[in-house]
Amino acid sequence: MSDIARIVILGAGQAGGEAAQRLRTGGFKGELTLIGEEPYPPYQRPPLSKKYLSGEMDLEHLLLRPPALYEEENIAVLKGVRAVWVDRTTRRVRLEGGRELPYDALILATGARARKLPVAGADLGGVFVLRTIADVDAIQKQFQPGAKLAVIGAGFIGLEAAAIGRKMGLDVTVIEAAARPLARVVSPETAGFYLDEHAAHGVRFALSAMPVIIKGAERVRAVGMSDGAEIAADIVIAGIGITPETSLAQHAGLHVDDGIIVDRAARTSDHAIYAIGDCAKRPVHHYRDRLCRLESVHNAIEGAKVVAATILGQEPPHEEAPWFWSDQYDLKLQIAGLFSGYDRIVRRGELKDRAFAHFYFAGERLIAVDAVNKPGEYLGAKRLIEKDLKVSPETLADNSVPMKTIVANAGS
């Protein structure tokens, strides 16, 4: 660490912001510069499709820390500035406008971009993606009771926006190419529950449906479907996934494959350059070091902890099982683990009580949980996964035994 005097962090999102803070609290005394393209200091994105969209949370609450704290800790935050080039041989980052910043260590925390709809008319007025404060500020102006909202893509962000839309009195249709919502992220069992909940709240669904054009003169009027049908819309929100922002890494010749490839210490193929957060693809310890590109607050924070420990030569943090949450209506979904490859699902609680957990097993091994209004089941399963404790599906299915007891009795 002694030879590292200047650290540049590219991307002032949650990963970049947390990394800067952890480097300082961990004892880094050198120059620390955080560069972000957005006009804000680091903020949390989860509320963007939840309480910020509904107007229940304001900008001040969205910011991860007050701007003054960066000054106090001598972290230079360059806002509204885009980095355009990384020169690995001279170890410099070039900013838009030509300014160059030398680095001894460079942390790429460039996040991801929301995918734009790949159809004609996607640039009409009233058509949005939902990733940044600017996106939501623009959406909000049009979020008026009675307006027709078409959400394209039934992932978490799309469904959260649909739920807020209903809460604010909009007329909401969700359009999804797959046969069910949340197809990539939860089992058909959990997805079916969410489909019913949204339907009960008055959301219409067009499933197995492909939008092919956004129609309208200057503003959107309707979404044209592949079968010729039209879905009338005043507002379209596309929630069709994200693309990791890897262009600088790619140009710099780093190893990139749907994410900047890093090792357990967050190092890229150039050992002066690190990558964390949504833009990185890293081995996940609890899943036999499978290379994953995770899109979550957990992953952003953990990446920040790891990179700070690596650069400062300190003990790396214990890796958590990947975790995530989603708020829709009065339902809190909490997910721990990675469910892909499961061969059995066990349920605790009942769907009709709107409080249940689905545990996913691969053979004997518990690999993931989706818990709806069941935070104890979520935290308990997370601990079982992290400690690699054994528990049988039958034990978990027994509602008469509290989750705490199950976890306490689980064997290694």
Added chain:
Amino acid sequence: MPKITYIEHDGKEHVLEVASGLSVMEGAVKNAVPGIDADCGGACACATCHVYVDPAWKEKTGDPSSMEMSMLDFAEGVEDNSRLSCQIKVTPELDGLIVRMPKSQH
């Protein structure tokens, strides 16, 4: 503004003025008081904002919801006066509140 005393596990005290309307968790995070991680940012989703409410203040801070209680069940070193600090809203009545931080949030 209500004054809140945050006491780190090693005994270090931070006396802060925290605006009404913020949560006890936000009061710590916005002032860089260590010991509260608050990974989920106050969404009651992570249980990394665990504090012990000084017994004299237990009643005034109210009872945790059943969701919060189930999360606390799994917090390290949970006690009768354990709370998730993101779920305690600062009000003028909480002027003088004292909370202690656990050894670790993970």
